[in-house]
Amino acid sequence: xxxxxxxxxxxxxxxxxxxxxxxxxxxxxxxxxxxxxxxxxxxxxxxxxxxxxxxxxxxxxxxxxxxxxxxxxxxxxxxxxxxxxxxxxxxxxxxxxxxxxxxxxxxxxxxxxxxxxxxxxxxxxxxxxxxxxxxxxxxxxxxxxxxxxxxxxxxxxxxxxxxxxxxxxxxxxxxxxxxxxxxxxxxxxxxxxxxxxxxxxxxxxxxxxxxxxxxxxxxxxxxxxxxxxxxxxxxxxxxxxxxxxxxxxxxxxxxxxxxxxxxxxxxxxxxxxxxxxxxxxxxxxxxxxxxxxxxxxxxxxxxxxxxxxxxxxxxxxxxxxxxxxxxxxxxxxxxxxxxxxxxxxxxxxxxxxxxxxxxxxxxxxxxxxxxxxxxxxxxxxxxxxxxxxxxxxxxxxxxxxxxxxxxxxxxxxxxxxxxxxxxxxxxxxxxxxxxxxxxx
Ligand SMILES: [Fe+2]
Numbered sequence: 001x002x003x004x005x006x007x008x009x010x011x012x013x014x015x016x017x018x019x020x021x022x023x024x025x026x027x028x029x030x031x032x033x034x035x036x037x038x039x040x041x042x043x044x045x046x047x048x049x050x051x052x053x054x055x056x057x058x059x060x061x062x063x064x065x066x067x068x069x070x071x072x073x074x075x076x077x078x079x080x081x082x083x084x085x086x087x088x089x090x091x092x093x094x095x096x097x098x099x100x101x102x103x104x105x106x107x108x109x110x111x112x113x114x115x116x117x118x119x120x121x122x123x124x125x126x127x128x129x130x131x132x133x134x135x136x137x138x139x140x141x142x143x144x145x146x147x148x149x150x151x152x153x154x155x156x157x158x159x160x161x162x163x164x165x166x167x168x169x170x171x172x173x174x175x176x177x178x179x180x181x182x183x184x185x186x187x188x189x190x191x192x193x194x195x196x197x198x199x200x201x202x203x204x205x206x207x208x209x210x211x212x213x214x215x216x217x218x219x220x221x222x223x224x225x226x227x228x229x230x231x232x233x234x235x236x237x238x239x240x241x242x243x244x245x246x247x248x249x250x251x252x253x254x255x256x257x258x259x260x261x262x263x264x265x266x267x268x269x270x271x272x273x274x275x276x277x278x279x280x281x282x283x284x285x286x287x288x289x290x291x292x293x294x295x296x297x298x299x300x301x302x303x304x305x306x307x308x309x310x311x312x313x314x315x316x317x318x319x320x321x322x323x324x325x326x327x328x329x330x331x332x333x334x335x336x337x338x339x340x341x342x343x344x345x346x347x348x349x350x351x352x353x354x355x356x357x358x359x360x361x362x363x364x365x366x367x368x369x370x371x372x373x374x375x376x377x378x379x380x381x382x383x384x385x386x387x388x389x390x391x392x393x394x395x396x397x398x399x400x401x402x403x404x405x406x407x408x409x410x411x412x413x414x415x416x417x418x419x420x421x422x423x424x425x426x427x428x429x430x431x432x433x434x435x436x437x438x439x440x
Contacts, residue, residue, distance in 0.1 A: 001056040002066045005049060012043040014075045018085040023105060026192040027098040027290070028088065036089040050093035053256070057094060057142070063261025064160050066253050073252030078148050084285075087146055087254055094256060095142055095289035100133065100191045110145070112281040114273050119218065121286075124273045127266040128217030129161055129240045131259050132288070135185050137195030139212060140288035143264065144256045147249035151282040155270030157246045158255060163213035163263045166239035167204065170232070177232035178203040185219040187435040193290065203233065212260055215240075249284075256289075328381035335374040342367040368418065375421040376407035382428070396431055400424065 005013070018039055022029040040046050056065035067090055069083075076083040084107065091097045099106050110121050118125025133139045150156070167175060181200045188197035198214075205212045217237050220230060240263060249255060257264050269282060342363050349359035383400025386392030392400075403424040410417040 070252030
């Protein structure tokens with residue numbers, strides 16, 4: 001549904017001075033939301049426009065809307081902060097804006113990268129139907145995209161499909177399979193405000209016709225699924241395509257998708273993106289919204305904004321987390337200090353005219369006995385933290401425990417034991433690089 005802004009409202013919004021926004025952790029601060037609401041509701045026809053928007057997103061059969069803010073974008077400048085503040089003002093009328101990603105404060109750039117996986121949001125190919133943050137226990141209720149620049153070659157229309165309508169067209173057996181916790185997708189790394197990793201999850205998560213349809217077409221290629229479950233998911237993918245609508249976003253268009261109703265995607269960009277300057281390529285900004293107030297925000301809220309309330313004393317779980325992170329930092333520092341001392345001792349022995357056994361043994365023992373013990377503690381602490389945050393898969397954490405035990409138990413006389421720590425560090429580094437590339 002496309003919603004035009006009445007010209008009287010447009011004229012009032014162009015002159016409206018909104019303050020810059022403040023964050024409370026990963027979320028837009030309540031004070032900013034209150035201020036925006038006060039300023040905006042005083043403008044003519046804003047309330048009516050906001051009500052139309054909310055109806056479009058939540059009424060029977062609804063679930064998505066495009067606010068046409070092109071004239072405002074033109075008048076204020078599309079990259080201007082004032083324009084983004086106005087868009088935030090409209091978003092606040094729907095739910096609470098937040099950013100699950102530590103790198104992005106609220107709005108996330110989605111540009112075009114010709115060398116990326118074409119199926120990703122920043123790729124150039126077909127971005128198949130999906131729900132954002134499909135493997136989070138609390139996915140964002142709304143995903144929103146602000147179009148700053150469409151594909152200058154004319155490709156990349158947005159696609160949407162009513163997820164519950166697609167599910168209703170499946171057989172009863174198919175729906176029963178989709179309701180089983182048999183699906184998994186992707187990694188879960190360094191995210192805020194979206195709960196815990198959900199793995200395995202059911203695609204149909206909630207009572208029929210309601211709740212999330214946790215589907216991403218990428219899970220069909222990239223996660224090991226049993227034959228029956230994969231077939232049921234493929235049928236859903238076909239139904240989603242059968243019921244899809246597609247449209248081109250224009251500069252200043254603000255697409256809001258209710259993730260409990262609709263799944264989204266994008267057709268391929270036009271061929272020849274390599275010939276378009278990076279500064280001229282399609283550019284969207286993404287923002288997530290959390291419905292139902294702040295009580296449902298989940299445990300991971302990023303502490304970036306100034307906190308004025310008194311800090312409560314930690315509970316047992318938090319105290320345990322602090323203990324593990326202190327052990328992590330402490331063992332890492334002691335390991336490095338041990339390395340330095342061992343290197344200094346070895347250097348002294350080598351530069352002496354008559355090397356002494358004491359110096360040799362001192363350097364050797366320091367490195368292979370005490371240094372390796374500290375490395376073991378560091379490996380244990382890292383594996384525990386990775387597992388608790390859901391950043392490491394079970395196998396990787398297990399490999400860490402085994403590596404730690406080897407470092408702790410195997411005597412320094414076993415020469416290959418010195419390679420265990422660097423091998424583990426290499427494994428972790430490769431996994432983190434791999435996980436970062438696969439992240440949406
Ligand atoms: Fe998406």
